[in-house]
Amino acid sequence: MLQRSRQVDEPLFINLTPMIDVILTLLVFFITATRLYDWEEEKLDVAIPEVQYARPLTQAPDDLVVSVAMDGAASLNGEEVDLPQIRAKLREAKERFADQGVIIRADGRTTHQRVADIMSACHASGISRILFSVRQVEDK
Template structure:
């Protein structure tokens, strides 16, 4: 006589194997390695540097050259008092005498971004040296934060 087929025992043994816990440690390791890889391989910002002379050590010797002062406003550019476009400014800066510094003078309440845009445009046109000068009419404002400390 043939032994009867007994499927419930096999299903019970299969269900015991399926209930074993799944370890997430290898998955976490792989995700961490991918995270570190993409953090090191990615570049989110384009870092560039601009050469800028901000030294106030003494006044330069007077020269016979015409000063090259670029006044930067929130929405205007002036070269020695004459209003001009950024393209005209770059053309004038390239035709100045060799070695004459370009003095950048942000006017009062000019956003820093406007100054950086002009500096970047001059730097891309290989206009050097750049010097930052203060607007003589600018007066710093004292902000009272209500704390009473000075």
Template sequence: MNFQRPRPDDPEINLIPLIDVLLVILIFLMITTTYSKYTELKINLPTADAPKARPYTHEVVVGVAADGTYAVNGRILPTRSVNDIVTALAQAAKGNANTMVVISADAQSTQQSVINVMEAARLAGLSQLTFATQRSSGS
């Protein structure tokens, strides 16, 4: 007589139900994921530490205030329309197509205000643009 218990076979883990459950979880996570919008990002713009640019023979400085007021070579424009900026740029450039337009915008000014200056320069036939920056406080 054999009184020993029979040894069970080595236990096996059935992976197919585990894979099924993981795929269902993966699909659930993919469907319920939300993506943040870029408008919700807080962006700190970099400062420029480059050496000072060479002086240009003829340049027009366009100032953009935080409230959207424009000034061309220190003369404040009465309105904020692109056509007035075009007229002021054309008068300041005096027909010289190689005039450098320096955009000096306040850090709190809107992007639309800067784009208006760029559009006005294009309409006035001035293709050379640059932006005025300040050195970072760490330099």
């Protein structure tokens, strides 16, 4: 009679050690490689060229907000101003930032003339990007 060989059921085991070694080696390599190329201006002795005329580097400007109350009183970014002051500040902002914009927040009950004066001040200072602040009416 033939005897059956008994197989012992051993759990299947996958050796993960080589894979973990490779991953850790790659991780260490990439961490050190990125540190080698982390150059900053302070770490390098760089002499920046000097010129007589240069425009300063600036971030994109925030739009100026001109608010107009029902009685015609105006404020520029929260500071109460009259029309000549608005013109001067808009001109000044346009000189600093070529892409300066203006948001007009006018009370719906104010006169068109006051809003037209503000728009004229924007145009006189060279600002062509003018937005009007409105509120969306919710459907009932």
